[in-house]
Amino acid sequence: MGSSVSVRSGYHHGDLRNALSRAAADLAREGGPGAVTVRAAARAVGVTPTAAYRHFAGHEELLDAAKEQAMARMAAVMDAELARSPDQGDPVRRGLRHLAAVGLGYLNFAVAEPGLFRTCFVGGMPAGSTVHPVWTSEPFVRAIAVLDELAEAGYLPAERRPMAELAIWSSVHGLAMLLNEGPMRHAGPEIQRQAIERTFEVIAVGLGGSPLTGELRADLLEMIRRSGLSAPDPGPSAG
Template sequence: MSSSAPVRTGYHHGDLRNALIRAAADLAQSGGPASVTIRAAARAVGVTPTAAYRHFAGHEELLHAAKEEAMERLSAAMSEVLTRVPETEDRVRRAVCAVAAIGRGYLNFAQAEPGLFRTAFAAAADVPAFATTRPFLRLVEALDELAAAGYLPAERRPMAEIAAWSSVHGLAMLCLDGPLRSVGSDQRRQAMGRVVEVVMEGLGGRALSPGLRADILEFAR
């Protein structure tokens, strides 16, 4: 679908703002952040640009809304994989698997929804810092639990979320727009497993046990 194609979101009276946000997200899904414009969203919903401008002052406000929607969908992708974390009384195992699941969900979303993924991280001056978004807060909570469980030493906790996020985001971008975009799914899974393994060993300051390594590799499948 091209960025100029109708999206046909439809809306109920009084719900035009939300309809425009859904249209903007659909446009981003098919064409990335560059496709999100007031005119295109208005056309998709079936109203005039003038009507859309009553809800959004301009392109940047609409893009901001599309970014927030993309972040919510990224968070949902993480939640889906987090359901696979084993129910166990082993707190360290649960915490390690949760971090691996968050990384898997992040990469799943990047691969399945490249337009929305790019939109989530599109530059815009009025967009809140990524640190305030649900996906990042999920990572922070998981790392806090990793520390509380005794796996992540207190001296290694500061900025751990930046190290983990940078590693997984870097892999996502290599697979989307870099030299890994042409590799097969098996190689991508191997790369995912290795990245999370290296991150977890760096966080803990020690080699993973065979059991924890096997758990992490389960989330790379």
């Protein structure tokens, strides 16, 4: 299947790697991560595959470059939402506005750019790396900063701060998937709006509300542990 990505001629000499990275991101934008190939990116830039292979050893390296571009574009959408967020008010109100802005930027990007959104989460650990790229990605860093802001403002208790970013990420990402590829995609705009509002309200209350104690917490932990739910063994790294 041919790509509709336009040929990029006249890139600066010595900047072919960046030109190929941008072309890979454009391919992902239109067709998702499966559309990213060295040959297609070379064709879009207007060079031979041989020239492209001088900068990217293969498909996986080029896909990683596309993923970096996608993450940067998601962060830019988050930043745009943050810039629109009123900065006046007490620290808690500002922090909750920033939390909503970061989450809305994530959702907006997922709905507007489904191909790039899928590309953000492909691939595993790069060879020689000890930290998955998502943990240091710009969108994740923004989520951490907002939670630190709420903790500093006294809204998020210190004992509830650890792993809070994973809890809000799971909620917003799950909603993004429902809106993007799940049954919420076909819901009317009013139902979608209500779902977004309720999700963000539950997140905000969950962050600042009273923690579970006593039998309530014990019951919850016992059920989780009894379920045996755990991540599957990924097996040997594919490299």
